[in-house]
Every structure is written in structure tokens, then in C-alpha cells.
Amino acid sequence: AQTVTQSQPEMSVQEAETVTLSCTYDTSESDYYLFWYKQPPSRQMILVIRQEAYKQQNATENRFSVNFQKAAKSFSLKISDSQLGDAAMYFCAYRSEGAQKLVFGQGTRLTINP
Amino acid sequence: GAVVSQHPSWVICKSGTSVKIECRSLDFQATTMFWYRQFPKQSLMLMATSNEGSKATYEQGVEKDKFLINHASLTLSTLTVTSAHPEDSSFYICSAGGTGTFLSGSPLHFGNGTRLTVT
Numbered sequence: 001a002q003t004v005t006q007s008q009p010e011m012s013v014q015e016a017e018t019v020t021l022s023c024t025y026d027t028s029e030s031d032y033y034l035f036w037y038k039q040p041p042s043r044q045m046i047l048v049i050r051q052e053a054y055k056q057q058n059a060t061e062n063r064f065s066v067n068f069q070k071a072a073k074s075f076s077l078k079i080s081d082s083q084l085g086d087a088a089m090y091f092c093a094y095r096s097e098g099a100q101k102l103v104f105g106q107g108t109r110l111t112i113n114p
Numbered sequence: 115g116a117v118v119s120q121h122p123s124w125v126i127c128k129s130g131t132s133v134k135i136e137c138r139s140l141d142f143q144a145t146t147m148f149w150y151r152q153f154p155k156q157s158l159m160l161m162a163t164s165n166e167g168s169k170a171t172y173e174q175g176v177e178k179d180k181f182l183i184n185h186a187s188l189t190l191s192t193l194t195v196t197s198a199h200p201e202d203s204s205f206y207i208c209s210a211g212g213t214g215t216f217l218s219g220s221p222l223h224f225g226n227g228t229r230l231t232v233t
Contacts, residue, residue, distance in 0.1 A: 043152075043205060045224035091157060100146055100211070102222060104157045 006105035023092030031097035040088040120225025137208030144210035147191040152205040198232040
């Protein structure tokens with residue numbers, strides 16, 4: 001079974017600075033998808049970014065980018081120019097190709113210091 | 115974008131009663147829906163997967179008779195917590211995927227969640 005590990009329960013960063021959230025996963029599959037979700041205090045799950053395992057190019061969405069290292073099974077999220085609205089729980093998630101369910105990591109609580 | 119509506123947002127019930135939570139896909143056909151449970155400051159734990167027109171598949175350790183899931187149409191899945199007890203108090207979230215979602219790698223769409231408090 002696949003597992004996802006987020007080793008940083010909490011992180012903090014100064015507003016406008018850059019922060020990187022770590023995520024590692026364990027799988028024997030070659031085709032899969034990786035996601036980062038954001039859960040603000042409202043508890044709504046919001047998709048931040050996704051990465052297809054067959055793509056070597058790292059995904060980027062505005063201030064959010066990932067460092068996908070397939071061999072190392074690592075999928076970190078970099079947030080540039082941090083804003084107060086970025087404060088939330090961030091979950092890394094894995095999904096197999098053609099499979100149905102998401103496997104979530106434990107989450108990282110990100111605090112933005114003004 | 116695809117919208118998933120979950121109702122109610124919060125509910126308080128007495129111990130021993132049953133509570134039904136609805137999850138609707140508003141602008142797409144949800145062939146599969148997922149029900150998660152989330153304890154405070156913890157991750158989402160998958161409870162069960164429901165496919166339209168068939169029985170739900172429950173994760174190990176989840177009581178099928180306590181958490182009844184029905185997915186009778188392509189736009190509606192319900193989770194009924196039967197004979198609720200205080201330990202069932204939690205945040206429940208549904209998510210839905212449409213046809214081709216899994217092959218394309220498209221992300222699932224989440225409801226806003228339901229906070230259940232059993233007194």
C-alpha cells in the first residue's frame with residue numbers, strides 16, 4: 001500500500017519570504033499523480049497544484065511550485081512571496097493511475113508572520 | 115469549475131439518534147464519491163468509497179452498520195451515522211470524481227464538510 005509522509009507538523013515563514021514544505025511517499029508503481037491541497041480555517045479542501053509522475057518538468061502555479069524527485073520519491077512544495085492568506089494546513093496526496101482514492105499525508109500547518 | 119455541495123455544514127444530535135449527511139455534485143455526474151473523517155489537527159482518513167448503483171467499499175476498521183452509505187444517483191451520495199455516540203463527533207468531508215476523472219488524473223472535488231457533534 002502507498003504511504004505519504006509529511007515530516008513537518010508545523011512551519012512558519014515571514015510574509016513575502018519563501019517556504020518549502022516537504023513530502024515523501026512510498027510506492028512501487030511507476031504511474032501516479034501527486035497533489036498538494038490547502039485547508040484553511042474554513043476546512044474547505046482547495047487544490048494547490050498537481051504533478052503527473054510521467055512528467056519530468058516540475059509543476060508551477062503562480063507562486064506555488066513543486067520539486068518532484070521521482071527516484072527519491074520526494075514531492076516538496078515551494079511557496080514564494082508568502083502572503084497572509086497562505087496560512088493553512090497543507091496536505092500532500094498520492095493517487096495511483098486509474099485508481100480511485102487519494103492517500104493523504106499527515107499535514108503541515110503553515111503560519112505566516114506579518 | 116466542478117462544485118460539490120455538502121449538507122448540513124454542522125449538526126448537533128443526541129446520543130442514540132441517527133444523522134444523515136448529503137453530498138451532491140451540482141454540475142457534473144459523480145460516478146464515485148468518497149467519505150472522509152477528520153479529527154482536529156489531523157489528516158483526512160478515508161472511510162469508504164461509494165459507486166453509483168452499487169454497495170460502498172469500506173476501509174478497514176470502519177463499521178459498515180454504523181456508517182451507512184448510499185449512492186443512489188449520479189449526483190447524490192448520503193452518509194448516515196446510525197445510533198450516534200459522542201465518539202462519532204468529528205468533521206466529515208465528501209469528495210467526488212466524475213467519469214474519466216481517474217484516468218485523466220483530474221483532481222477530486224471536495225464538499226465543505228460537516229461538523230457533527232453528538233451530545
